[in-house]
Amino acid sequence: SMYVVQICQCRKKNNSHYITFEHHYRKHKLKTIMRKQSVIKTICVLSLCALYCYTLWHQHKTTTKDLKKKAVDLDGSEEIADSDTRTLTYNDIESEYSNMYDNAIDGGIQHVETWRNKQVKDSTQKDEYSQNEDLMQANSKKNLSSYDRLNATMKSRLPRFILGGVKKCGTGTLMTFGNRHPQIIRSQLGGFFVELVSFSQGTQWYYNKMVVPTKDHVVLERCNGCYDTLQAPWRLTETLGHDVYIIWMVRDPMERLESEIAQQISNKENQFTPENILYKSKENITHNQIIRRGLYDIFLQHWLHYLPLDHFLFIETSDFIKKPWVELNRLESFMNLTRFFNEDMFIPGDGRKDFYCIRNTNLTSKGEVKCMGDGKGREHPKIDTETAEILEKFYLPHSKAFFEKMQHSYKWRGT
Numbered sequence: 001s002m003y004v005v006q007i008c009q010c011r012k013k014n015n016s017h018y019i020t021f022e023h024h025y026r027k028h029k030l031k032t033i034m035r036k037q038s039v040i041k042t043i044c045v046l047s048l049c050a051l052y053c054y055t056l057w058h059q060h061k062t063t064t065k066d067l068k069k070k071a072v073d074l075d076g077s078e079e080i081a082d083s084d085t086r087t088l089t090y091n092d093i094e095s096e097y098s099n100m101y102d103n104a105i106d107g108g109i110q111h112v113e114t115w116r117n118k119q120v121k122d123s124t125q126k127d128e129y130s131q132n133e134d135l136m137q138a139n140s141k142k143n144l145s146s147y148d149r150l151n152a153t154m155k156s157r158l159p160r161f162i163l164g165g166v167k168k169c170g171t172g173t174l175m176t177f178g179n180r181h182p183q184i185i186r187s188q189l190g191g192f193f194v195e196l197v198s199f200s201q202g203t204q205w206y207y208n209k210m211v212v213p214t215k216d217h218v219v220l221e222r223c224n225g226c227y228d229t230l231q232a233p234w235r236l237t238e239t240l241g242h243d244v245y246i247i248w249m250v251r252d253p254m255e256r257l258e259s260e261i262a263q264q265i266s267n268k269e270n271q272f273t274p275e276n277i278l279y280k281s282k283e284n285i286t287h288n289q290i291i292r293r294g295l296y297d298i299f300l301q302h303w304l305h306y307l308p309l310d311h312f313l314f315i316e317t318s319d320f321i322k323k324p325w326v327e328l329n330r331l332e333s334f335m336n337l338t339r340f341f342n343e344d345m346f347i348p349g350d351g352r353k354d355f356y357c358i359r360n361t362n363l364t365s366k367g368e369v370k371c372m373g374d375g376k377g378r379e380h381p382k383i384d385t386e387t388a389e390i391l392e393k394f395y396l397p398h399s400k401a402f403f404e405k406m407q408h409s410y411k412w413r414g415t
Contacts, residue, residue: 157207157219158207158210158239159210159219159220159244160218160240160243160244161218161244161245161247161334161335162221162223162226162236162240162247163175163220163222163223163224163247163249164223164224164227164232164246164247164248165223165224165227165228166224166248166249166250166296167224167225167227167260167293168256168259168260168263169249169250169251169256170249170251170317170320170321171222172372174247174249174331175222176358176372177324177328177370178328178331179220180341180345180360181328181332183218183338183340184217184218185211185217185218185219186219186220186221186222187222189210189221190221190222190223190225191223192235192239193223193229193231193235193236194223194225194226194229196231199235218335226246227248227293227299228289228292228293228299230302233306233307234306236306237307242307245311245335246303246307246311246313247312247313247331247334248312248314248315249315249316249320250296250316250317250410251316251318252317252318252410252413253294253295253395253399253412254294254391254392254395255317255380256294256317257290257293257294258380258381259380260290260293261380261381262379262380262381264290291391294395294398296398296399296402297398297399297401297405300312300402300405300406304405309406309407312406313330313331313334314406315331316410318410321354321355321356323343324341324346324356324358325342325343325346329341344359345358345359347369349372350371355372357369357370357372392414396415399412399414400415
């Protein structure tokens, strides 16, 4: 406004003054415009930064939500999936697991239905997931399982032996070595009894995916997630009948835990220390799924409500590492196979002498040799003394209870 007044006054005096003031006015106006443009640019940059941050936050929130949904499917418990937002102490762990498994035992049918109603909210997805499973539930109420409705030809294609776990106990090596047996056919499916999306497609879909064995062959399927999936025993017996046999590889729960932590660190799933991976507070030690997997007695108790103990074969990891041919002979007996494996088929590995490689044939020492990958036998991380003591104290009664249930014992820490 000052410049405008001066310009008006100068018009009355002389034209040159008017031109000078007009020049200053335009210069001032240009600077003002430039300042406004600078402010606008700054606002735009800040807006873009805010939008980028919001996108990252939303992506993280969505990923966390998806992981929790996946945890519900794998663990069968929404309370466990939401454990980050609740307090679970060492003292109430027994009642927590007791209640969780009592509910699951009362029925795979009701449990699966409850899970589906909670997780699959979209009506279209409900119809898609429900069609086959509702039919199985209706048949089950009539004491007619999906397996009972199959003819003899279809039943012969289904696996009778399931390598049901446990993760980080050597199931991959056992499957690789066992697959060398001429009578064993390895099923390529592995998540049918764990993933609801796969299981809801029905027995016919599962049957169509199976290989066609001869009468001398036996189908072996690996399903690591079956071990600690609450719905798996019902889904498995519903599909395969009760004439099915389960193979579990087990090891010292502390060693198993350390092995899974080492895998997470190696895969860069977690960049923190073992203690950060395990839990945030030393009293809430059961929040993490990798700790719960070592509770063999609880999971076995759950499975025994569906299958008798003589339908289980337990292979201890350290025994398998020391003398794999002995444990493979036990596997052959369990599966009623002809004797194939012997000590001459195994040679110490080049990198790790305490891990064996297997020859393609026992007729010549120059046969093809199969060794496991570099990820096997990786160095385990060090867990601090206080943490290790808490975990060992926590696992000890469960290991002893497991020994009583399986009617055998191993030399594990503290036992």
